[in-house]
Amino acid sequence: MSDAVDRRGHVWPGLLAGAEWLERDSTQRVLEMLNSDGHEARAVGGTVRNALMGIPVTDVDVATTATPGEVMRRADEAGVKAVDTGSEHGTVTLVPDHEPIEVTTLREDVETYGRRARVTFTRDWASDARRRDFTMNALYAGPDGTVYDPLGGYADLKARRVRFIGDPHERIREDYLRILRFFRFEAQYGAPEGPRESMDAEALAAIEQESEGLERLSGERVHNELVRLLAARGAARSLEAMMDTGVLVRLLGGAPRLTAFSRVHEVQRARAFTADPMVRLAVLAVRVEEEAERLARNLRLSNAERDELVALPRAARRLDAGVATLDAKAALYRFGPKVYRGGVLLAWCDARADVEDAAWNALFSLPEAWEPPAFPLKGSDLLALGMKPGPEVGEALRALEQRWIADDFAADRDTLMTWARAEVASRA
Incomplete structure (x- = not known):
C-alpha cells in the first residue's frame, strides 16, 4: 500500500487502476451497465480492502445508487442473468460471464433492532458507509480504479488498524x-x-x-x-x-492456554507447517476428551470437526519425546497423519520443548518418512475360514491387527492368514 498517492479529500484517483479483478470483463460489464443515466456504481467493502492490501480478490461486491428494480431492469436489457437474492434489503446477484457479482443498493438505517434494521434506499455514499461495521470495509472503487473513502478507512488500512x-x-x-x-x-x-x-x-x-x-x-x-x-x-x-x-x-x-498456543506459531515457523483450526483450538482449550465434547456442543462443530477435536488429546497422550518408534508408528496408523501431527503438536507444546528439539522434530516428520500400510485382512477372510458371524469376528480381527502392529507391520497377507487359521481354531 503506497503512500505516494494524490489525496484530495477522501478521493484517490486511479489508486486501483489496472487491478486484475477490476479489469475483468464481468466486473467492467456490471459497472458500466450501472454507471449511466444518473446512477453510479462502485466496488465496495472486502473487494476494495483486499485489493489495497495486496490480497487476491476472488469475489467482487458492488454498491449502487440504482434500486434493485432498476438493477434488474438494466440487467435484463443487457442480457445479464439477475437473481433476486434479497431485493427487499437491496441486494441482487448479477451473473455476467458465469461470475456472480453481488450488487446492493445504497442504504441508510431508519431504525435498528439488534441485527435487524429498517432501512431506506439512498443516493448518499456517506450514509451507506456509516451503516457498515469497520472503517476498512467502508471503501469504494470506481470503474477507473479511483478509491472513495468517506470515513478515513484508508488511513486505518495503511496503519493495519481495525x-x-x-x-x-x-x-x-x-x-x-x-x-x-x-x-x-x-x-x-x-x-x-x-x-x-x-x-x-x-x-x-x-x-x-x-x-x-x-x-x-x-x-x-x-x-x-x-x-x-x-x-x-x-x-x-x-x-x-x-x-x-x-x-x-x-x-x-x-483456562485457555495462551502460552501453549504461542508455541504452535513457533513450531509452524520452524517447520513451515500450518496447523488447522481444530489443532489450534485443541492446543488452546482441550486436554481431555470431555473438554472436546463440551466445545463441540457449544460451538456446534461439524461431526468431522468434533471427531478430530476428540481424537487429538487421545493421540497426544500416546506421544512424547521418548516414545519408541514402533509406538509412534502405531499412533500414526491409528489416527492418520492429520490427527497424528496435531497430537505431536499438542504434546510438544505441553512439554515446552524447544522448537529445534531433535526428538520432537523426528516425531513430527514421521509421516514424511513412513506411510502406514493398509491392514491386509478383512472380516470376510475369517468367515471364509469357518468362523461364525458375530461379535467374535471383530474381536479376532482386532487381535490379529494388534499382532501385526506389534510385528512392526511386517507380516504379509500369507503370514496373516496362517495366524488367522490359528486364531479361528482357538475360538472354535
Whole structure:
C-alpha cells in the first residue's frame, strides 16, 4: 500500500487502476451497465480492502445508487442473468460471464433492532458507509480504479488498524458477533507482530463492557468466526486481547492456554507447517476428551470437526519425546497423519520443548518418512475360514491387527492368514 498517492479529500484517483479483478470483463460489464443515466456504481467493502492490501480478490461486491428494480431492469436489457437474492434489503446477484457479482443498493438505517434494521434506499455514499461495521470495509472503487473513502478507512488500512465506524457500543449492540469479527479482522488484517497496545483502545473498552452480549449468539455463528480467527496468522495477538477483555473465557470456559498456543506459531515457523483450526483450538482449550465434547456442543462443530477435536488429546497422550518408534508408528496408523501431527503438536507444546528439539522434530516428520500400510485382512477372510458371524469376528480381527502392529507391520497377507487359521481354531 503506497503512500505516494494524490489525496484530495477522501478521493484517490486511479489508486486501483489496472487491478486484475477490476479489469475483468464481468466486473467492467456490471459497472458500466450501472454507471449511466444518473446512477453510479462502485466496488465496495472486502473487494476494495483486499485489493489495497495486496490480497487476491476472488469475489467482487458492488454498491449502487440504482434500486434493485432498476438493477434488474438494466440487467435484463443487457442480457445479464439477475437473481433476486434479497431485493427487499437491496441486494441482487448479477451473473455476467458465469461470475456472480453481488450488487446492493445504497442504504441508510431508519431504525435498528439488534441485527435487524429498517432501512431506506439512498443516493448518499456517506450514509451507506456509516451503516457498515469497520472503517476498512467502508471503501469504494470506481470503474477507473479511483478509491472513495468517506470515513478515513484508508488511513486505518495503511496503519493495519481495525476501527469501528462511529460509536463502538452502538455497532456492537447492532450485532454482538462484531466483537468476534473485530478480533478476527485484527488477526487477519492487523499487525501480526505488533504490540497488543496498538489495537484500538476505544474498541477494546467497548468490547469488554459489551461482552455479555456474546451469550445471545448461536453456536453456529460463533463457530464460523472462531474457526476463521484461529486460522489467521495474527491469531495469537488477538487471543491475548480476547483474554484481557474476558471474551475468550466467555467463549471457551476453563483456562485457555495462551502460552501453549504461542508455541504452535513457533513450531509452524520452524517447520513451515500450518496447523488447522481444530489443532489450534485443541492446543488452546482441550486436554481431555470431555473438554472436546463440551466445545463441540457449544460451538456446534461439524461431526468431522468434533471427531478430530476428540481424537487429538487421545493421540497426544500416546506421544512424547521418548516414545519408541514402533509406538509412534502405531499412533500414526491409528489416527492418520492429520490427527497424528496435531497430537505431536499438542504434546510438544505441553512439554515446552524447544522448537529445534531433535526428538520432537523426528516425531513430527514421521509421516514424511513412513506411510502406514493398509491392514491386509478383512472380516470376510475369517468367515471364509469357518468362523461364525458375530461379535467374535471383530474381536479376532482386532487381535490379529494388534499382532501385526506389534510385528512392526511386517507380516504379509500369507503370514496373516496362517495366524488367522490359528486364531479361528482357538475360538472354535
